[in-house]
Amino acid sequence: MNAVDGEPAWVLHARPWRDTSLLCELFSHGHGRVGVLARGVRGGRGGRRALLQPFRPLLVGWRGRGELPTLGAVEPAGAPLALAGEALYAGFYLNELLCRLLPRQMPQPPSLFLAYRESLGRLARGTVEPALRGFEKHLLEQLGYAYRFDRTADDDAPVRPGGRYRLEAGVGVLPCLPGEPGCSGEVFLALAREEWRPEWQGEHRRILQAALEPLLGGRPLRSRAVYGALRRLAGDRRRGRAG
Structure with a gap:
């Protein structure tokens, strides 16, 4: 896996990775479950960090070989689902x-x-x-x-x-x-x-x-x-x- 762009996906889980990054588990349309490193997104209130939430449809890209490629562009693909309780x-x-x-x-x-x-x-x-x-x-x-x-x-x-x-x-x-x-x-x-x-x-x-x-x-x-x-x-x- 080298480069993927505009892939429909959902965030399943995200956890801190080192000082400024997140390790995200995605469920994608064409690649199944994918782990990606979202570098430098922690600490920011907007941009990619705000989008990397469960229950929000996304279009994402990633780059790199191995089991943990680096997350690239992230765009909303619809409104987040309002789940409560x-x-x-x-x-x-x-x-x-x-x-x-x-x-x-x-x-x-x-x-x-x-x-x-x-x-x-x-x-x-x-x-x-x-x-x-x-x-x-x-x-x-x-x-x-x-x-x-x-x-x-x-x-x-x-x-x-x-x-x-x-x-x-x-x-x-x-x-x-x-x-x-x-x-x-x-x-x-x-x-x-x-x-x-x-x-x-x-x-x-x-x-x-x-x-x-x-x-x-x-x-x-x-x-x-x-x-x-x-x-x-x-x-x-x-x-x-x-x-």
């Missing part, structure tokens, strides 16, 4: 997933870039759980884990709405043995259709996060813990008002 932490969760699961400088299908952009839009509109679950499912598919949630993995039988099933990560949907915890077939069929009903949110969350867990290598996501705590707090407040 639960949606903001959900957005950080998506960013951390991409940082953890995508290798640097490996191009990804354009559909993943589109799915990320659409998921951020759904977060901005307040549809948090459907945005997260839809993106998790799409990311698993792009990573080579396209589970068939409407068929069993052991004998390719159709999942029955009234049956009880569980997901075995890396294998697929399996019927539950007597006394074994699981979910109704209706929940798995809804997941296959990407039908994100509120009453199935908890089950869909547990199924997809169980599928992602082995890929994360047993290392917890910091954003997931914060988002979970925020969600529980919101639930406690709703129950308090109802009481």
Whole structure:
């Protein structure tokens, strides 16, 4: 990789690098996840430093060989998305997933870039759980884990709405043995259709996060813990008002 100009991208994460620079993780349309050094941008209030924020569509360029090229021109490609509260932490969760699961400088299908952009839009509109679950499912598919949630993995039988099933990560949907915890077939069929009903949110969350867990290598996501705590707090407040 020598020179790239005008590449659509989003900032996933940025942290200080030495005295005046930032190390930025980008998710780009044509190059996947890219780490770049933004030299000399710290301390300035305007220019590139102001643009290098998550949830803002950008056009960027970079120069150099190796794993950390130098950031060049940065231009806005649209207005920043106004994420706040639960949606903001959900957005950080998506960013951390991409940082953890995508290798640097490996191009990804354009559909993943589109799915990320659409998921951020759904977060901005307040549809948090459907945005997260839809993106998790799409990311698993792009990573080579396209589970068939409407068929069993052991004998390719159709999942029955009234049956009880569980997901075995890396294998697929399996019927539950007597006394074994699981979910109704209706929940798995809804997941296959990407039908994100509120009453199935908890089950869909547990199924997809169980599928992602082995890929994360047993290392917890910091954003997931914060988002979970925020969600529980919101639930406690709703129950308090109802009481």
